[in-house]
Amino acid sequence: MRLLCINNDGAGFADYVDVTEGTTVRQFFEAHIVTPNPANYLIRVNRQPVAQDQILCDGDRISITPTKIEGATGADSMVRR
Amino acid sequence: MRGRTTVFHRAAVAVHERLCLPENLPSLSLPIESWQECQRLVRLIEKARHENLSAAVSRMEADLAAAIQRVTGPLHDYERAAASTKSRGRSTTRDVLADLHALASEFDDFSISVNRHLITVRTDAVVLESVDLGRFEIVLNWHLLNETGAYEVIAMDERPAAASDDTTHPHVQSNSLCEGEGKVAIRNALRDGRLYDFFVLVRQILHSYNSSSAYVQLDEWFGISCPDCGSTTTDDDSNHCEGCSTTTCCECSSRCNDCDDYFCSDCIRTCTGCDNDTCSSCRSLCSECGDGFCKGCLDHERCSLCHESEQEETNPEVVTTAASTV
Incomplete structure (x- = not known):
């Protein structure tokens, strides 16, 4: 199955990712983050907070x-109106 | 509720229309002149070959290669830009609408002004290292989505740094956020119209502190405490001691008369000869009497008093004569 993943840890590109059926939020997170400590991230599925064992x-x-x-x-980094 | 849904829908449509403007594509100006140059060179090469002018042929072949690049370059640029625009997952109206509803859940204070093209959220109080900076409004103008200055970060509770009224957060000055590590992610979120991600990213930057790159460091947010007199001062009204690196208020720091650097009271002394302030680097001891003097008051490592007394001892008559003349 296919998900839209937005990894804001870095460039924040939106990309489609293929995952196997039954993948949980935690498994997906650990597979896509280099040092996966969930406490250091806001993880949202369809813009809503989710439990780590929720199946995608x-x-x-x-x-x-x-x-x-x-x-x-x-x-160089400043954004001015 | 129905009114809110209508506003959300109108805003989502307006944001999506903005996203669909082809402003990110380079303007396509077909390289007709370069193409005509290629045609001209091909004709000349044919003619030169026919007349066995090999030197002219090789020169014009090089010119032709350059002219072909002038034709293909702009076309490839446009092709790349168009491909990246197509593949970048730009939000649909439905995506934007979902973002607006999610923002209304994520932030307690959330508002839309369709007429002014503004989406505003208000954060909770931002407390960094025990310094309460108050709440902030993040105001996005969706007419400027692809431009710098698309949004402002406005302090609601007016708790700026003591040293700078414009600095309301270690990374916000004049309502502009310095995005640091979040810069690319924010740019991409705005470019794709991912409003939910944009507001969350800005909020998380406001809740983070990078002491090595702050407009004003948090330990100096309320001013600098002078170690000599205990008063609170600002960066502009204080001096950094070149001797021991402490920062003292202007009243408690002195300038060395020789090197012009500032020093705290522990690192500066008074010259025994002229009473001017002198730092330890510029101050030397008289080799004879051992008192401290500035550079100008020592001659061959001795003070003027020691020179005079030596002169008195070696040539007492000169001194006596001089004294009787006076």
């Missing part, structure tokens, strides 16, 4: 966002 379904949208994203200073 075909067409689900899963997003993984770090809880800590370090800002910076500097003109």
Whole structure:
């Protein structure tokens, strides 16, 4: 089956990913994050918080966002109106 | 409830229309002149070959290769841009609508102004290392989705750094967030119209602190405490001691008369000769009396008093004569 995965740990590209039937949120997370500590990430399926043992379904949208994203200073990174 | 649904739907349609504008594609200007140059060169090469002008042929073949590149280059650029636009998973109206509903659940304060093209969420109080910076509003203008300055981060509770009224968060100055590690993810979220991801990313940056790259560090948020007098001062009204690296208020720091650097009271002394402030690097001891002097008050490692007394001992008559003349 196929999921839309948005990994905001880095570039935050949205990509379609093929996974096997019965894959849980935890298994998917551990397979896609280098140092998979769930406490350090907001994991949403179809934009909703989920239990780690929830089984993913075909067409689900899963997003993984770090809880800590370090800002910076500097003109090159600044966004001004 | 019905009113909210209508507003959400109108906003979703408007955002999607904005996403569909082909503004990210480079303008396509067909390289007609370069193509005509290629045709001209082919004709000339044919003619030169016919007349056995081998040197001219090889020169014009090189020119033709360059002209072909001028034709294919812009076309390849456009082809690549069009392909990446197609494959980047841009949100549909339904996706945007789902994002808006999810944002309304994720944030307690969430509003849409269809007329002003604004989506606004309000965060909870941001507390970093025990410093309560208050709540922030994240305001996105969907007319500027693909441009810099698409959003502002506005402090609601006015708790700026003591040193800078414009700095409301270690990574926010003049309502602009310095996105740091989140920059690319935010750009991609806005480009694809993933509004939910965008607002969550910005919120998570606001809840994070990078001390090595902050406009104002949190341990100096309320000002700097002067170690000498205990008063609170700001970065602009303090000096960094070149001797021991402490930061003291302007009143408690002195400038060395010789090197012009600033020093705290522990690292600066008074010259015995002229009473000017002198740092330990510029201050030397008189080899005779052992007192401390600035550079200007020592001559051959001795102070003027020691020079005079030596002169008195070696040539007492000169001193006596001079004294009687006076």
